[in-house]
Amino acid sequence: MSFRINPLNAIDFYKTDHRRQYPEGTEYVYANFTPRSSRLANMLHDFDDKLVFFGLQGFIQHFLIETWNEGFFNQDKATVVSHYKRRMDTSLGEGAVSVEHIEALHDLGYLPLKIKALPEGSRVNMRVPVLTVINTQAEFFWLTNYIETVLSAELWKSSTTATIAFEYKRLLTRYALKTGASIENVVVQGHDFSSRGMSGIYDAAQSGVGHLTSFIGTDAVTAIDYAEQYYAASGVVGVSVPATEHSVMCMGSEENELETFRRLICELYPSGIVSIVSDTWDFWRVLSEFSVKLKQDILNRTPNALGLAKVVFRPDSGDPVKIICGDPDAEKGTPAYKGAVQLLWEIFGGTYTAQGYKVLHERVGLIYGDSITLQRAEAILQGLEAQGFASSNLVFGIGSYTYNYMTRDTFGFAVKATWGQVNGVGRELFKDPVTDSGTKKSAQGLLRVERSQDGFTLFDRQSKQQENQGELHTVFENGQLCLKSTLDEIRQRLAQQLESFKDSN
Structure with missing residues (x-):
């Protein structure tokens, strides 16, 4: 039998019991994925501190839909639950993690999550979220941050590579314009x-x-x-x-x-x-x-x-x-x-x-x-x-x-919960470690992202009505991909961004 990823196990162990650690009555957890700093990015001197957001659509289709369906929802319930229990028992101790919530998820038949994101191919300012995620059913509040490990692991690299590629193209375009070389040749x-x-x-x-x-x-x-x-x-x-x-x-x-x-x-x-x-x-x-x-x-x-x-x-x-x-x-x-x-x-x-x-x-x-x-x-x-x-x-x-000579910290990517609901009452969450330089200070509450003259601007502590506005649009909800971009569209978005650099040369 060939090895394949069990989506339930695409986590860090500490995620498994956060369900019980949240306060009783927790109903919703709302988190975001944000590039926090380019301090460790080895970019050119004129880098404008913007990241190319890319990779979510592939991750949604390959992992959140295909891998979860093939490795969990379409499998025999008793089999997948027993495998999960065995993994938890042998590594964390007998009965350390219950399985009733896993059984309930299998019965539901899909991931009750909603992901909102900026359009792929957007160039996004540091400290502005590229996506948010929240559970759509109160029973599955634990699922929002359960997927943090795989979401982070699968997404930081694609965006980082796309950002570096854009910087190469910007550099090559600049010198093509300076020396009269063919602009059409830059893509190869x-x-x-x-x-x-x-x-x-x-x-x-x-x-x-x-x-x-x-x-x-x-x-x-x-x-x-x-x-x-x-x-x-x-x-x-x-x-x-x-x-x-x-x-x-x-x-x-x-x-x-x-x-x-x-x-x-x-x-x-x-x-x-x-x-x-x-x-x-x-x-x-x-x-x-x-x-x-x-x-x-x-x-x-x-x-x-x-x-x-x-x-x-x-x-x-x-x-x-x-x-x-x-x-x-x-x-x-x-x-x-x-x-x-x-x-x-x-x-x-x-x-x-x-x-x-x-x-x-x-x-x-x-x-x-x-x-x-x-x-x-x-x-x-x-x-x-x-x-x-x-x-x-x-x-x-x-x-x-x-x-490959880079890490998640190249652009300081992190998933952080900023809002939750307990017994019908919303709570604004944030972290601001006194021992940190400020890089790890998170946004607070519900979030809205708007276009601005310099790219994108984050507004936190938003009402539910305000959170529904702005440039973060639903791309995944309840097991379905809701919004698609083609590679051509993404290339066009980046090409439009490049035009502003051409005009400045």
């Missing part, structure tokens, strides 16, 4: 290389869709599947190209490396784009010698249906800024001193943008995907600009060093 200039370094293949899929909110370049096949299934993605969702790895080059042997290049360029891929890892042995030899010997073969390649016939050289080690832009400490005049872009320019030439920046010949290009960060990407783009090259001369492979 950030390419997702992260899958192998993520915390499992499902994490790679979810995170990979976060990347796809801003780009179409990706090697994460599962991310495209996820986007199609849960975000009705259509048209051009994600694209990639044929590419080698070091095992391919090694198998061809070092003494025959030139012939491996020639076979790839002339026989296997005589048209279209092919990416060839070029530093298995001597990257500078590949660029300064092999590319000269292969120049005519490269220029003779046939454009495909999209008009593309490019050989992309891929360095995969060393200091990316120095490899691409040149090392001022290297011996003057050497390939290392000149850098990869200058070398290819000297061999293949190219054209100039309207702003006077150089663009490599359309038959050659570069992609770098080793430990790229926002800061390194910016340094490379600055170096290219200083050398007189347009930003479009390089594609960035964005890997797990960016997309």
